[in-house]
C-alpha cells in the first residue's frame with residue numbers, strides 16, 4: 001500500500017482495497033478463458049490496512065453456473081500467513097466481446113487490442129495456469 005492509496009490518515013482507502021480485490025478476482029477469468037465482468041462484489045473490511053504494508057491477495061473460483069462465475073478473495077496483511085484484513089465474494093457474469101464494443105469507446109478498445117502487456121498477461125496464464 002502506497003501513500004497514493006491512503007484514505008483515512010495512514011490507512012488504505014476502502015475503495016482502493018475493493019479495487020484490489022476486484023482486480024484479483026477478475027484475473028481468474030484468464031484462467032477460465034472467459035470474458036466476464038463484475039456483476040456483484042461484496043466486501044468485508046476486517047482490519048485496517050496501513051500505508052506501507054503489503055497486502056497478500058488470493059482468489060479462487062467457487063462455482064460456475066452457466067454464465068455466472070462465483071468467486072472469493074482474501075487479502076492478508078504482510079504475507080500468505082498474515083491475518084485477514086479484507087475479503088470479498090463476487091459474481092462475475094460472462095459477456096461477449098460486444099459488451100465492450102457496444103458500451104466502451106473505440107479508441108480504448110483499439111489500444112487494448114494492441115497492448116502487448118495484455119497479450120503477455122494472457123500468455124503467462126497459458127504456460128503457468
Ligand SMILES: CCCCCCCC(=O)SCCNC(=O)CCNC(=O)[C@H](O)C(C)(C)COP(=O)(O)OP(=O)(O)OC[C@H]1O[C@@H](n2cnc3c(N)ncnc32)[C@H](O)[C@@H]1OP(=O)(O)O
Nearest residue numbers: 022023026035036037038039040066067068091093094095
Ligand atoms: C477483459 C477484462 C475484464 C476485466 C473486468 C474487471 C472487473 C470489472 O471491474 S468489470 C466493470 C464493472 N462491472 C460492470 O461494468 C458490469 C455492468 N453490468 C452489466 O453490464 C450487466 O448487468 C451484466 C453483464 C453484469 C449482466 O447483464 P446481462 O448480460 O443482461 O445478464 P443478466 O441476464 O442480467 O444476468 C445473467 C445472470 O446473472 C445474474 N446477475 C447479474 N447481475 C447480478 C447481481 N448484481 N447480483 C446477482 N445476480 C446477478 C442474473 O440474475 C442472471 O442470472 P440467471 O442466469 O440465473 O437468470
